[in-house]
Amino acid sequence: MAMKTVVIISGSGSNLQALIDRANEIGIEISGVISNREEAFGLQRAQRAGITTALVDHRQFESRETFDAALSETIDGMQAQLVILAGFMRILTPEFTRRYEGRMLNIHPSLLPKYRGLHTHRRALEAGDEWHGATVHFVTEELDGGATIIQAPVAVSSADSEETLAAKVHAVEHRIYPLAAQWFAEGRLRLEQGVAYLDNAPLPVEGYQYHD
Known part of the structure; x- marks a missing residue:
């Protein structure tokens, strides 16, 4: 069901x-x-x-x-x-x-723990980062601080603007959020004592790394 x-x-x-x-x-x-x-x-x-x-x-x-x-x-x-x-x-x-807790997910437009909060694309560009991306995580009391489930990195180009970088991040968000929801619906994903588990194995701090 x-x-x-x-x-x-x-x-x-x-x-x-x-x-x-x-x-x-x-x-x-x-x-x-x-x-x-x-x-x-x-x-x-x-x-x-x-x-x-x-x-x-x-x-x-x-x-x-x-x-x-x-x-x-x-x-x-x-x-x-x-x-x-x-x-x-x-x-x-x-x-x-x-x-x-344990059944609420969020998606954030950065590779957490980098750039919690707002204006993540601008901050990544200003820092000269080579990689940016998106993170799906469990929601806890700590803002953008719950256990990471999955991250998708995107390469930052010297030609990128906030708008083009946002578009790249949106594209991967639309792939990884349904995937995290599927894992949860299938009973494969859970939160236990602040740690995310996938298939009964603890995920690393940075979560599952998604690549196309």
């Missing part, structure tokens, strides 16, 4: 689309898509695919805690077995992350 999965977004939802396109193949059923922004294009992507959507607007709540409580209620109402953050631009409370 496909694993009920809820995807949480704030923007265009390109990683959501990658998951929608491969949901049957990777063994997930996207039972709902939640956004904190009404204008998020990802909501339209979900609706076109016949997926239930919900808006939980953070601006309607007095605190992070009350917003996260409403978000949790919405997630649980969609019977989520797996929670996927896909461009969700909110810092989550420790209570929220603990509630879903």
